[in-house]
Amino acid sequence: MTAMSNRQSSSEKLIALGACISRVAKERDKSAFAELFDHYAPQIRAYSLAREPGADLVADELVQEVMTRVWLKAEKYNASLANLNTWIFTLARNCRIDYLRRNGRYVSEIDPTDLFNDMEDEGPGPFQLAQQSRAEASIREGLRQLPREQSEVLTKVYLEGKSHQQASEELKLPLGTVKSRVRLALKKLEVLVER
Amino acid sequence: MDRSSNHPAYELLAAYSAGSLPLSQALCVSAHLEHCHSCTRQLQRLNRVGSELMQQLKPAKASNDLKNRLLDSLDSLTDEAPAEQPKRFDPSIPRCLHQFVDQGYAELPWKRVSTDIHSVELCRDNNGAKVELLKIRPGGSATTHTHLGDEYTVILEGSFSDESGLYKQGDFVVKDARDRHTPVATQDRECICLAVTEGPIQFTGFFSRLLNPLIRRGYA
Numbered sequence: 137m138t139a140m141s142n143r144q145s146s147s148e149k150l151i152a153l154g155a156c157i158s159r160v161a162k163e164r165d166k167s168a169f170a171e172l173f174d175h176y177a178p179q180i181r182a183y184s185l186a187r188e189p190g191a192d193l194v195a196d197e198l199v200q201e202v203m204t205r206v207w208l209k210a211e212k213y214n215a216s217l218a219n220l221n222t223w224i225f226t227l228a229r230n231c232r233i234d235y236l237r238r239n240g241r242y243v244s245e246i247d248p249t250d251l252f253n254d255m256e257d258e259g260p261g262p263f264q265l266a267q268q269s270r271a272e273a274s275i276r277e278g279l280r281q282l283p284r285e286q287s288e289v290l291t292k293v294y295l296e297g298k299s300h301q302q303a304s305e306e307l308k309l310p311l312g313t314v315k316s317r318v319r320l321a322l323k324k325l326e327v328l329v330e331r
Numbered sequence: 332m333d334r335s336s337n338h339p340a341y342e343l344l345a346a347y348s349a350g351s352l353p354l355s356q357a358l359c360v361s362a363h364l365e366h367c368h369s370c371t372r373q374l375q376r377l378n379r380v381g382s383e384l385m386q387q388l389k390p391a392k393a394s395n396d397l398k399n400r401l402l403d404s405l406d407s408l409t410d411e412a413p414a415e416q417p418k419r420f421d422p423s424i425p426r427c428l429h430q431f432v433d434q435g436y437a438e439l440p441w442k443r444v445s446t447d448i449h450s451v452e453l454c455r456d457n458n459g460a461k462v463e464l465l466k467i468r469p470g471g472s473a474t475t476h477t478h479l480g481d482e483y484t485v486i487l488e489g490s491f492s493d494e495s496g497l498y499k500q501g502d503f504v505v506k507d508a509r510d511r512h513t514p515v516a517t518q519d520r521e522c523i524c525l526a527v528t529e530g531p532i533q534f535t536g537f538f539s540r541l542l543n544p545l546i547r548r549g550y551a
């Protein structure tokens with residue numbers, strides 16, 4: 137499949153999934169929910185297994201947590217604030233943090249619940265929204281072209297959930313190098329906002 | 332003036348977006364985000380990076396059993412929304428701090444550190460980092476000092492200045508062990524900061540070096 141038709145099919149897929157989430161929100165439609173499950177559950181499991189290879193029960197539990205939130209919070213999902221894939225990512229991330237904290241591997245006195253308010257952030261305007269899907273395609277392309285050493289640190293940080301410190305220990309790199317590789321990768325992906 | 336120094340670095344925001352930032356630092360980032368439109372926009376883009384990375388993983392098939400169990404449970408699910416009327420919080424307090432500050436800063440058990448500084452410890456993170464609030468009286472200062480660990484500071488109220496410039500509400504400041512600075516609160520009002528200090532307990536904070544008796548006695 138060419139990159140172009142790939143992009144097209146993935147945006148068509150996203151439109152179909154968007155229709156599912158609004159049927160879940162408005163009609164409490166279980167077959168629409170099942171479609172969302174079929175698409176996202178394998179992704180969520182892969183995300184969990186990236187951090188804990190072989191931990192299938194943990195991965196299933198994460199799916200259960202995330203998809204439960206999808207069912208309960210479908211009404212709050214606002215397509216103008218984040219695309220559905222991104223919303224699912226932030227839910228999976230938040231559930232993973234909760235899970236780690238609940239299970240004692242992340243003993244912190246800080247409750248993460250109110251730390252990540254992604255959906256309540258002020259969303260992009262209509263102009264930015266038009267650019268959003270183009271931005272996603274370009275992030276996808278950019279990730280493909282990233283030098284290995286840069287995609288490696290992004291994978292550690294985003295998928296394996298490693299802190300910069302842990303990434304530096306595992307990759308046997310100075311902490312500063314890990315940070316600068318993250319920064320370089322983001323620059324290459326053209327996602328940095330001028331400030 | 333270079334404003335970029337008053338925001339979290341890009342890689343720090345990326346770690347926040349990834350969920351891999353220690354929660355104490357995430358607390359500081361979160362408090363900053365409530366004040367900062369450009370970092371909020373930056374975060375949305377970083378979340379998209381995370382989403383694309385997640386989609387690139389090889390999907391790991393979910394069992395039908397898992398699916399059926401979940402579908403069967405849907406009707407009995409209820410949102411864990413609190414039954415009681417939500418508390419009314421002071422809107423000037425960042426939402427991420429409501430878990431520690433529910434009645435306004437004035438009601439906290441402030442401890443006197445020096446004539447200029449009061450502090451209250453909120454909690455500890457699992458990496459040993461200390462999370463506290465510091466209150467500096469108008470025009471108050473901390474003596475010039477160096478740190479032993481990284482320090483993250485977000486200004487919640489008022490403003491202060493040091494050798495590098497003026498910091499105001501919402502600003503995010505990181506100082507590492509090499510930095511020397513003399514923060515001074517501005518004259519017009521007291522300054523309240525959220526401060527996170529990394530490392531073992533004896534490593535003291537942005538304004539809180541005076542808290543450490545050994546350092547106070549001049550041993551460090």
Ligand SMILES: [Zn+2]
Nearest residue numbers: 338339367370
């Ligand atoms: Zn900012």
